[in-house]
Amino acid sequence: MVTLKQLAKELEVSISTVSKALNNSEEIGEETRKRVKELAELYNYKPNKVALSLKQNKTKTIGVIIPDILNYFLSKVLFGIEREANKHGYNIITCISNESLEKEKQSLELLANGSVDGFILSIAEETQTKNEINHFKDTISQGLPIVMFDRVAHDVRCDKVIVDDFESTYSATKSLIAEGRNNIVFISKIDSISVGKLRERGYNKAILEEGQTPNVLIIKKNDDTQQKIKQLYKKYDKIDGVIAADSASGVIAINMARNFKKKVPKDISVIGFSSKSVSNHSVPKLTIIRQHAKKIGAKAAELLIDRLQNTSETITTEYTTKIVKTTLVKSKSTLLQ
């Protein structure tokens, strides 16, 4: 990489002249500016990012910590973050906590050494079950702002972007009830995280309001989802509706239904929290609750960057919690229009 020094030497001017010329300073004469720029162009000069970061005490880099990169929703949020960040000239350093508290702590500490200007994260499962939040508080008090999305800790004072998990599950359940279903089961592989619990509560509320009895199937990490759903259908042959809290269960519920001579959506309706591309995996396609993952990511990035750029009175600014509303996208796994 060419440096200012080398350009200066070759042009026989001082380093600061070169620097100013390249930054279009009015101080520098037309003629010199032109010469400098030409040489810089020729050598494909690019200001050294590291030096700039050191000088300006900011890196234009965001640390993103996500629990699981193989989760479609989370990847999509990451996508949204990356795009929005890029738009504002920020890069992202990605760490994967792998649902582990320890790794999450490490990542936070490792990047809190000047590598990034702030964090965007979704909390690891272990962190949620152990209810640990001190590492977040420490980071924030070191002056590094955090924006949490999806799985958030309400006791940490920071910006947040969340989904209306409770309401959307409530109304999805209601819509199945409106179809005339009265044996609706709730299937969840994400029982242990906050959003999973919220969704279950939304389902419960809707069911109880109708005087029906909740029926919940929790699938654990190492369970065989197909087996579990098969057993469910075997045990309750009256099931006529499924609300799936995760992206796979809904698809599997549809595909498995045929083994029990249940026609979808004639005999049973299915709605899942999933994405368009996964909803394609079942025949008929799954009706989904879309979470607008990209938008969540973009919003999180926007909030963080706003905060980073309002250097002045960061302290006084109140923290925001933005709710990104879900959308029910109807496919052929449900009856209602």
Add this chain to the structure above:
Amino acid sequence: MVTLKQLAKELEVSISTVSKALNNSEEIGEETRKRVKELAELYNYKPNKVALSLKQNKTKTIGVIIPDILNYFLSKVLFGIEREANKHGYNIITCISNESLEKEKQSLELLANGSVDGFILSIAEETQTKNEINHFKDTISQGLPIVMFDRVAHDVRCDKVIVDDFESTYSATKSLIAEGRNNIVFISKIDSISVGKLRERGYNKAILEEGQTPNVLIIKKNDDTQQKIKQLYKKYDKIDGVIAADSASGVIAINMARNFKKKVPKDISVIGFSSKSVSNHSVPKLTIIRQHAKKIGAKAAELLIDRLQNTSETITTEYTTKIVKTTLVKSKSTLLQ
């Protein structure tokens, strides 16, 4: 963040003393070392990463450019890269080219300003169709090593990690033939990228060797995969085998087969390039060609880091192409054991 300067001031010693003490230099007296370390501990001192990078002219950061973060295989490779990189004390900056040549170029240029020590990437679709490779060559000649994985450019001299696409598709096709299938169709949504072409060739070779006629269904980006597969089944009712080049088509082929009263695997066998978790989306589960994505990522990271650390005679070192062999993982969508 506390700096050496602040520690030095408080301890009433010089900055260099503090630095040396923290680095366990033998030059510094036992007593002083202890005092320094205690204060550093107290203030939770961490050496500023940016300053270190500037001083040592390396960032311990790897730039990763992937075409599509929503592709399960690519995300999984990213996971492998991240884990291996972390193990060696490296962080990763992720850029998503979104299959665009322009974005790929930009990312490369943007990070080639001292932000990273080298790159790991898989080539964007547009880059492959336009057969552009100069941006890679430029980056390498600037002294930033590149490791390519999966979709590689053979004309660029750099380390590569690839899958045995041709051979594995060839032998998967052969295995269906061995089951007695003689109307095997090849379905691909990744026609335009190098690996897609290799897989198709592997299929063709196996089919032609048996004197059968290849039958290929190409699905374009905006096509409805379910519709396409439905039409296929309608048009060729003799189909008794499917080789799917991408992760979704195999799953859909299975789930759609039932609409045509085809029993899987009695009447039709299906094999797809996919992952364990997606293979679960079909009933019965899809037999897959596993690509060991995490291993590919880990290997790529290993190759890059090796090269970065052999500072001495990088030039003389020959470039490696590592082939990570796939594994056929049998489920209930095929007959053979």
Add this chain to the structure above:
DNA sequence: GTGAAAGCGCTAACAA
């Protein structure tokens, strides 16, 4: 055993 000083690449206040 400890400290002063240079230098990594850059910007910017100040001097000329």
Add this chain to the structure above:
DNA sequence: TTGTTAGCGCTTTCAC
């Protein structure tokens, strides 16, 4: 209009 200098945080050589 151009140059000198200091300084961002750190390591390291060399002097004391």
